[in-house]
Amino acid sequence: MRESDATLLSRSPKDGRGASETCIHSLQPFTAILSFPQPPSPYFCQPSIDWPAMFADELKTLRRLGFRHVLLQILNFASVLASGLMIWKGLGLITNTESPIVVVLSGSMEPAFYRGDLLFLTNPANEKYHTGDITVYKVPGADIPIVHRVLETHDGAKIGRRASIVASPLSQDQLLLTKGDNNYIDDIELYQGLEWLERKHIVGKVRGFLPYIGYVTIAMNDFPQLKYALLGGLGLLALIQRE
Amino acid sequence: MxxxxxxxxxxxxxxxxxxxxxxxxxxxxxxxFTADPKGLLDVSSIQVFPGNARRYVNKNQDFAFVNFNVSADLTPLFNWNTKQLFLYLSAEYTNPQGIRNDVVIWDKIVRRKEDANIDIAGRNKYVFREPSSSFKNIPPAHYTLKYNVMPYVGVLTYGEAARTKEPVAFPESRDLS
CATH class of the missing domain: 1.20.5 (Single alpha-helices involved in coiled-coils or other helix-helix interfaces)
Incomplete structure (x- = not known):
C-alpha cells in the first residue's frame, strides 16, 4: 500500500439547522456584567444560575403549555429535518450526483485541497470528463469515495476481453486514469483490481471550493459525543421553545 | 427580548x-478577471522504447519519452482569489480504432505570482503509453499546455495556454538491448 493514501471523503450533514431562538430567563444576570442597557426584570438580582430551579421552571412551562404544544414542537422539528433532507436530495437531482457536497478527509490533493475543505460537485450526464478535471470516484469494494485529478482520458473506449481496450460504439463510454496531486504515481493500486476507471465509477467533478467549513463534520465524526450533544441540544431546544 | x-x-x-x-x-x-495568456510549446524530441508492462511481466509495452520546451507568462492569471495554478501538458491523438486519447505527461503547481512566468525545458514526468501497447501506426499527436486556476473560494476554471503548431509523429520503437 502506498504511504500517502487517497483523499477520502465523507458526505456532509444532511440535516438543516433548527430554529434556535430561545430565551432562558435564568441567564439574564450575565447581562449586567456585560453592561448592556437592560430593563429591570424580576430575575435581575438572582445571585447565580440555579440549574435545578431552571429546569423546574422549564418543566412548569411545559406542563402549562400542555401536550398539544409538545406535539407541535415535535412536528416543527421533524419539518426542519425533512426540509434539510429535501434540499440535499433536490441538489442531488439538479447536479446529477448522489452527494453534491463532500468534505475532504485526507491530504493526497494538497496543496489544492486540505482536510476539512468543502467541495461542490456536478456530474452532467452528457458531458465527457477531461484531463485536469478533479473527479470524485468510488470503485466497487472501496467503502469511501476518493477525490483525485484525471491524468488520462480515452474517449470511445471500453474494456474488452482479457483486459484489452477496444473501441466502443457508445460515444459516452470513456476510460479514465487518475492521480492525486500530492502522490508520485497514478491510482491503479487504489482501483481494487481494475485497470481503468469507467464513467459509472465517477460520482462527480469538483466545480466549486469552500475552505475549512467541512471541519465541523470531521469533528463530529472524530468525537461522536459532540454529534449527540448537538442533536440532543437542538431537540431539547425545539421542545421547550415558547414562541 | x-x-x-x-x-x-x-x-x-x-x-x-x-x-x-x-x-x-x-x-x-x-x-x-478574464485573462487568457498564451505561450509557446514545442516538442524537441520523442523516442519510443519497448519495455515490460507494469502489471503483466510477459506483456510488452511501448513507452514514449518526450522532451519539450515551454515558455509562457501566466502572471495575469494571478488575482486576489487565485490560490494556485495547476499546469499540465498533455498529448492528444486519435488512434486508428477511433479512440480519442488525452494523456497528461507532465504537470507543475505554481503557487506564487513570481513563479508564474515559466520557461522550462523538460521531459515527461508520467509514463506515456498507448492502451493498445504499441505506438506503431499511431497518428501524430498534438501537445497542449493547459492550466487550472484554483481559487481561495469559488469556482475552478480551466484554460489552454499553448499548443504545438503541427502534430508531432511518433518514431519507430527502438530496442536498446
Missing amino acids: HSIYARINNISALLSTSLMCLLGAIAVSSYF
Whole structure:
C-alpha cells in the first residue's frame, strides 16, 4: 500500500439547522456584567444560575403549555429535518450526483485541497470528463469515495476481453486514469483490481471550493459525543421553545 | 427580548450572514478577471522504447519519452482569489480504432505570482503509453499546455495556454538491448 493514501471523503450533514431562538430567563444576570442597557426584570438580582430551579421552571412551562404544544414542537422539528433532507436530495437531482457536497478527509490533493475543505460537485450526464478535471470516484469494494485529478482520458473506449481496450460504439463510454496531486504515481493500486476507471465509477467533478467549513463534520465524526450533544441540544431546544 | 442569549444569537447570525455574502462576492469577482495568456510549446524530441508492462511481466509495452520546451507568462492569471495554478501538458491523438486519447505527461503547481512566468525545458514526468501497447501506426499527436486556476473560494476554471503548431509523429520503437 502506498504511504500517502487517497483523499477520502465523507458526505456532509444532511440535516438543516433548527430554529434556535430561545430565551432562558435564568441567564439574564450575565447581562449586567456585560453592561448592556437592560430593563429591570424580576430575575435581575438572582445571585447565580440555579440549574435545578431552571429546569423546574422549564418543566412548569411545559406542563402549562400542555401536550398539544409538545406535539407541535415535535412536528416543527421533524419539518426542519425533512426540509434539510429535501434540499440535499433536490441538489442531488439538479447536479446529477448522489452527494453534491463532500468534505475532504485526507491530504493526497494538497496543496489544492486540505482536510476539512468543502467541495461542490456536478456530474452532467452528457458531458465527457477531461484531463485536469478533479473527479470524485468510488470503485466497487472501496467503502469511501476518493477525490483525485484525471491524468488520462480515452474517449470511445471500453474494456474488452482479457483486459484489452477496444473501441466502443457508445460515444459516452470513456476510460479514465487518475492521480492525486500530492502522490508520485497514478491510482491503479487504489482501483481494487481494475485497470481503468469507467464513467459509472465517477460520482462527480469538483466545480466549486469552500475552505475549512467541512471541519465541523470531521469533528463530529472524530468525537461522536459532540454529534449527540448537538442533536440532543437542538431537540431539547425545539421542545421547550415558547414562541 | 434583550437577553444575552438573544444578543449572541443576533450577533452570530449577522456575522455568519456577512461572512457568507463576502465569500460570495469574492467568488463572483473571479468572473471579472478574464485573462487568457498564451505561450509557446514545442516538442524537441520523442523516442519510443519497448519495455515490460507494469502489471503483466510477459506483456510488452511501448513507452514514449518526450522532451519539450515551454515558455509562457501566466502572471495575469494571478488575482486576489487565485490560490494556485495547476499546469499540465498533455498529448492528444486519435488512434486508428477511433479512440480519442488525452494523456497528461507532465504537470507543475505554481503557487506564487513570481513563479508564474515559466520557461522550462523538460521531459515527461508520467509514463506515456498507448492502451493498445504499441505506438506503431499511431497518428501524430498534438501537445497542449493547459492550466487550472484554483481559487481561495469559488469556482475552478480551466484554460489552454499553448499548443504545438503541427502534430508531432511518433518514431519507430527502438530496442536498446
